[in-house]
Amino acid sequence: MASFFRSWLGSAPRIARSAPTSSTTLPLPTDSEDDGNRAETEADNDAPPAFPAADSAQRASATTTKKTKRSKIALAPGHSPLDWANLKASGEDLRGVECLMRIPPSVLKRHNKRDDAWSAFHGKVYNITHYIAFHPGGEKELLRVAGRDGTKLFTSTHAWVNADAMLEPCLVGFLVPEP
Numbered sequence: 040m041a042s043f044f045r046s047w048l049g050s051a052p053r054i055a056r057s058a059p060t061s062s063t064t065l066p067l068p069t070d071s072e073d074d075g076n077r078a079e080t081e082a083d084n085d086a087p088p089a090f091p092a093a094d095s096a097q098r099a100s101a102t103t104t105k106k107t108k109r110s111k112i113a114l115a116p117g118h119s120p121l122d123w124a125n126l127k128a129s130g131e132d133l134r135g136v137e138c139l140m141r142i143p144p145s146v147l148k149r150h151n152k153r154d155d156a157w158s159a160f161h162g163k164v165y166n167i168t169h170y171i172a173f174h175p176g177g178e179k180e181l182l183r184v185a186g187r188d189g190t191k192l193f194t195s196t197h198a199w200v201n202a203d204a205m206l207e208p209c210l211v212g213f214l215v216p217e218p
């Protein structure tokens with residue numbers, strides 16, 4: 040009887056990867072083995088899959104050789120983010136206006152100088168004059184949006200920056216369409 044099984048198992052399609060030596064050691068097929076085609080190393084390897092996957096777009100962009108330009112500048116002494124936080128908390132008038140206003144683009148446009156700069160971000164108009172020297176991206180970059188709506192440039196540069204919190208005491212009003 041045992042020899043019959045041995046000869047039968049020898050010619051049957053193999054469902055276990057290691058050939059059984061006797062009928063008592065024949066392993067039962069499990070869910071993970073039922074296709075019978077996977078390599079031993081694949082089934083036993085507990086290492087997590089590569090992430091991002093080798094062919095993912097995420098990996099492709101991370102390994103790109105294109106250099107991204109960083110234009111962070113050295114701030115003058117006394118103009119660190121902490122200094123700006125202190126100035127904000129000092130109670131000094133950073134708005135330069137008595138009350139919040141409705142500001143059309145034509146009015147915004149008048150405040151386009153280094154010593155009188157307003158800019159709109161997400162519908163809110165800020166007097167950025169005092170902040171200019173504190174801007175980590177440099178005065179030149181920030182002055183590009185003086186007297187106009189800077190939302191697009193702002194979000195394309197650093198959408199993660201919370202301008203509302205940083206410029207709260209500089210708020211002068213809200214951008215409205217021309218009357």
Ligand code: HEM
Pocket residue numbers: 108109110111160167170174175176177180181183184189192193196197200201202205206
């Ligand atoms: C008043 C509104 C703005 C505020 C409060 C602000 C604030 C900041 C802050 C906090 C950083 C440092 C970001 C970081 O380290 O991750 C930064 C960097 C920078 N900002 Fe602004 N920003 C303003 C407007 C703008 C605008 C309108 C431009 C472009 C015209 C600009 C261009 C840059 C650049 C080029 C950097 C350096 C980015 C880098 O790390 O490579 N910023 N800004």
